[in-house]
Amino acid sequence: MSRHLRAAGQASAAAVLVVLAGEVWTPVRAQDHPDPYEAGKAVYTRWCAPCHAAGVTHPGTNALTVKYRGVKPGVLLEWQDLQAVAVKFVVRHGISVMAPFRKTEISDQELDALAKYLSRNTPPT
Amino acid sequence: MRTPPEVSQVDFASAIAEFKRTVGQEWVFTSDADLDLYRDAYSPFLNEPEERIASAAVAPSSTEEVQEVVRIANRFRVPLYAISTGRNLGYGGSAPAYSGCVVVDLKRMNRIIEVNEANAFALVEPGVSYFDLYRYIQEHRLKVWIGCPDPGWGSVIGNAIDRGGGYTTANYRNHFDSHCGMEIVLPSGELLRTGMGAIPKAETWQQYKSGCGPWIDGIFSQSNYGIVTKMGFWLMPQPEAYLRCTVSLPRYKDLGPLVETLNYLENSRITSGFPDIASPLNGYPPIGQLQLWNETGPPALTDEHLKLLASATLGYSANREAYGRRTGIAYWELWLSFHGPMEVVEAQWQATQRRFAAIEGAKFRVVNRVALPIDPTKAEDYHEPELGIPSLRAFSIGARTPWSPTPSKGHMWFSPIIPRTGAAIIEANRVFSAAARDLNMPLFRTFTMPACFWERSFIFILATPVTEDPATNKRYREGFKKLIEVGGQHGWGEYRTAPVFQKTVMDVYSFNNHALQRFHETLKDAIDPNGILSPGRYAIWPKHLREKQS
Known part of the structure; x- marks a missing residue:
């Protein structure tokens, strides 16, 4: 592959050839964050926010709003009683049209960080 | 530990050990809990014995590791099934076509x-x-x-x-x-x-x-x-500008000229964005508005309009057409988009209007005239993929919404290719709506519009729900297969399907005693003599499994 990259770079001096350190780009993973809170937030932003951020354009938020009818917020980040164990269960088992996430997508370590992040408002029992 | 069919426990244990040496212990999965993650979350055989399940999963991180995994599988005759991100939901997800395969999960190869x-x-x-x-x-x-x-x-x-x-x-x-x-x-x-x-x-x-x-x-x-x-x-x-426009036509019989004019314009590249045909009078949205309808509800219709919707055949009644003429609601509404420099897209839109003006009563509207790039915070004002922006909004299909308070468990896509003519849209609706009614299938219950993803043909893309109830799933599975066969009898075939329907679909591609299928098998035997790679995918079985499957 390195040969191909060099070749492509030589092909056009004007080309904007983007190759990051180590030749290739990979997504930032939770373990890249030393701070567990930031690690959990990174997992949430990458995997959960497209469905669960604020607004009806997010199917997860729309679904939770209808399901809980004001008893709980539609936006997952606003829940005050989300248990880490519940986060882990739903991520690994799915619910409704939300399919489970495999360990190659969200590793156990990343799931720990995510569960802590999403349950950060929940008082300890 | 689960074991693939026709592989001894000793051989499988050896293969697993070698997979672990190749990709690392952490990236070989054999426990039931881990393998549940490789089930097809939208399987129409959910929790039934016929559901396709994996015996293990292995996740290489490089091409070299994939090569070694394949060599190991050859040595022990272990069947593999490759997935990429495993999110092919509605078309099979992350589960193998043949139960017992080791899933080769390529998600870690994300460079x-x-x-x-x-x-x-x-x-x-x-x-x-x-x-x-x-x-x-x-x-x-x-x-x-x-x-x-x-x-x-x-x-x-x-x-x-x-x-x-x-x-x-x-x-x-x-x-x-x-x-x-x-x-x-x-x-x-x-x-x-x-x-x-x-x-x-x-x-x-x-x-x-x-x-x-x-x-x-x-x-x-x-x-x-x-x-x-x-x-x-x-x-x-990245284009300089995006122009989104509609052409509205008042009469049922305008559908044929609409398609002919669209074909000319698209095949001449006068318009090249995704064309989208809606039928406001039939209450059918353009695909680009579907997510909005799911999120905020369909537009309110008058009682008179609702009554008319219940009483038409193949989307037509004289009363309905008259109602449309009286209220200004179009029978057909073609959404077109243009990408390029503003002066170019304006000229393309002018030429488009001139062509459609030949149809009496055609009306034109500019929906969006946008300089690009758009402000990313405004992306949700659009159907994002039409601007090359990915999202997950489409999962409002099947999810709980105020308009659909009972969510589904998933869906399977019924997606036949039909000819690109107005007559074919009406004929396909006639055939499929009669069949769906007989089969009690939740498809083609209204006049259904096809999509224009492909340049020279139409395609229907219709979600058939998957539920928690095995009896309902059985009825939908059998109905789905029957609809495939009915389509085949009229020369219409699926463009893609989930493993559980791949044999039914490929059987439709039967010209000259299934010459195509036999050629696929000839290739399979030559390229993969041990039959280790994704057996059964698109009904291509290796020799040693072929007779058992037929």
């Missing part, structure tokens, strides 16, 4: 090897999702667009080799057509590069598709002849 702005192409690995590629392009401020389908978490490679599509211009929204160059691990473990990639010093792997000699890329799509480990894609240079 974006190159995005070349000057020549507008990308080279990626199978674990790269549309979100990944989009974010990379945004982070690096590159002026290129990706073509993406509705669910942005899908694999750029996976969707292309399952021959999926997106919503940008014609030459980019057919994802397999827009690829240029593949790298494939063959069932022997040998590595192959196609097109110009076969020349060791070529600088044109992503610049010229076919190289010289037979162009074989197509056989690695919807098949089981190799594991694609890299693939190049042509990207669309």
Whole structure:
């Protein structure tokens, strides 16, 4: 592959050839964050926010709003009683049209960080 | 530990040990809990004995590791099944076509090897999702667009080799057509590069598709002849402007001229964005508005209109047409989009209007006239994939909403190709609505409009729900198969389907005593003599399993 990259770079001096350190780009993973809170937030932003951020354009938020009818917020980040164990269960088992996430997508370590992040408002029992 | 069929426990244990040595212990999965993650979450056989399940999963991180996994599988005759991001929901998800396969999960191969702005192409690995590629392009401020389908978490490679599509211009929204160059691990473990990639010093792997000699890329799509480990894609240079317009036509009989005029304009590249045909009078939205309808509810209709909707045949009644004329509600509404410099797209829109003005009563409207790039915070004002922006909004289909308070468990896509004529739309509705009514299937209950993903044909893309109730799922499965057969009797075939329906679909492609299917099998026997790679995918079975499956 390195040969191909060099070749492509030589092909056009004007080309904007983007190759990051180590030749290739990979997504930032939770373990890249030393701070567990930031690690959990990174997992949430990458995997959960497209469905669960604020607004009806997010199917997860729309679904939770209808399901809980004001008893709980539609936006997952606003829940005050989300248990880490519940986060882990739903991520690994799915619910409704939300399919489970495999360990190659969200590793156990990343799931720990995510569960802590999403349950950060929940008082300890 | 689960064991694949026809593999001894001792051999399987040896294979698993070697997989672990190759990819690392952490990336070989054998426990029931871990393997549950490889079930098809939208399987119509959910929790039934026929559900396709894996015996193990192995997740290599490099082409070399894929090669070694394949060599090990050959040694122990262990069947493999390759997935990329595993998000092919509605078409099989992450589960194998043949129960007992070891899933080769390529999600860890998530490298974006190159995005070349000057020549507008990308080279990626199978674990790269549309979100990944989009974010990379945004982070690096590159002026290129990706073509993406509705669910942005899908694999750029996976969707292309399952021959999926997106919503940008014609030459980019057919994802397999827009690829240029593949790298494939063959069932022997040998590595192959196609097109110009076969020349060791070529600088044109992503610049010229076919190289010289037979162009074989197509056989690695919807098949089981190799594991694609890299693939190049042509990207669309970021256009300067986006113009979204509608053409409204008042009469039922205008459907034929609408399609003929659209075909002329699209095949001449006067319009090349995703065309979208709605029927406001029949209460049928354009695909681009579907997510909005799911999120905020369909537009309110008058009681008179609702009454008329209940009383038409094949979307027509004289009263309905008269109601449309009286209220100004169009029978047909064609949404068109144009991409390019503002003066060019305005000229294309002018030419488009001149052509459609030949149809009496045609009305024209500009919906969006936008200088690009748009402010990313405004993306949700649009159907994002039409601007090359991935999202997950489409999961409002089936999810709980105020308008659909009972969510489904998933869906299977019924997606036959029909001819691109107005007459074919009406004929397909006649045939499928009668069949669906007889089968009590929740499809074709209204006058249903096809989609214009492909340039020269129409395609219906209809979600058949998957539920928690096995009896309902059984009825839908059987109805789904029957609809495939009914379509086949009229010359209409699915473009893609989930493993549980692949045999039924491929049986429809039966010209000359199934010559195509027999050719697929001839290839399989030559390329994969041990039959280890994705047995049964698109009904291509290796010799030793062929008779058992028929």
